Amino acid sequence: MNLAVQLAPKHHRGLLLANPVMTASGTFGYGTEYGHVFDIQRLGAIVCKGTTLEPREGNPQPRVAETACGLLNSIGLQNIGVDALIREKAPIWASWRVPVIVNIAGETIDDYAKVASKLEGVAGVSAIEVNISCPNLKAGGAEFGAEPKSAASVVAAVKAATSLPVLVKLTPNTSDIVKVAVAVAEAGADAVSLINTLKGMAIDIAGRRPLLGNITGGLSGPAIKPVALYRVYEVAGAVAIPVIGCGGITTANDAIEFIMAGASAIQVGTANLTNPRAPLEVLEGIEEFLRKEGISSLAELIGAARR
């Protein structure tokens, strides 16, 4: 059975995954925390926590709230910073078979480029995933990913700063995600991953105030799956680069829906928080589905619902 997928076909080195199952940024730490739970080397790729130029403490508590079939979070990119990541995490990743992709974030275009250039030539880092859901400080705090132009500027700057494959993580908090996807593809993105969380909030009625310390948060989990699936379906029909599906994937059947919608690979996110074995179970379920259907190659399923 051939589950391998090439996520950067236009890149000189490429980004070949043994299978399409990845972990979503911010929901699987640095991967190192999960070695005792299952054999993480079986995964297609691990995407680490969003990483910035300087370490960040994140937003005020409370930072998570459960919702019907979902989760609101406002972690605020708490992370150890790129220098500590290079010093402490990358040397561990360098001995792994599973590729690790570093998710990066910034408040200015220059921040993104600096983080990317620091990762250049670091053993253990296979690719960069650019999170364009961050507020653009120079443009009044709107997300970089909300507009095709600002999204493309970030991608062009990161591409100029790195020789690694560059995936771009799209936000659903925009009026037209397809236009943003097309713009980042034109700016040189090797693949797009989508979706990031949907902006939302909850109110503590006893305290008569917003529940999250940051007032708003990002909604994830099964509640967003139909929205994410539709975005993947739309974007996969508009760009020629690989699409990575993400949003509420909890089971193998969820993953197969995204693959049939046109995703070449998928990311498991919030599901990890309730079941840390979820990515492995999704992988085994995909294998089981292919066996039952008598399919020898995953490629046969990619975009099957579009034909």
Ligand SMILES: Cc1cc2nc3c(=O)[nH]c(=O)nc-3n(C[C@H](O)[C@H](O)[C@H](O)COP(=O)(O)O)c2cc1C
């Ligand atoms: C607690 C938490 C932290 C997250 N941190 C990041 C992050 O640092 N960078 C990023 O690009 N996405 C981050 N995300 C978004 C996820 O990677 C994913 O895109 C989103 O949650 C939708 O997928 P899911 O429904 O499977 O969780 C985070 C999500 C959660 C729940």
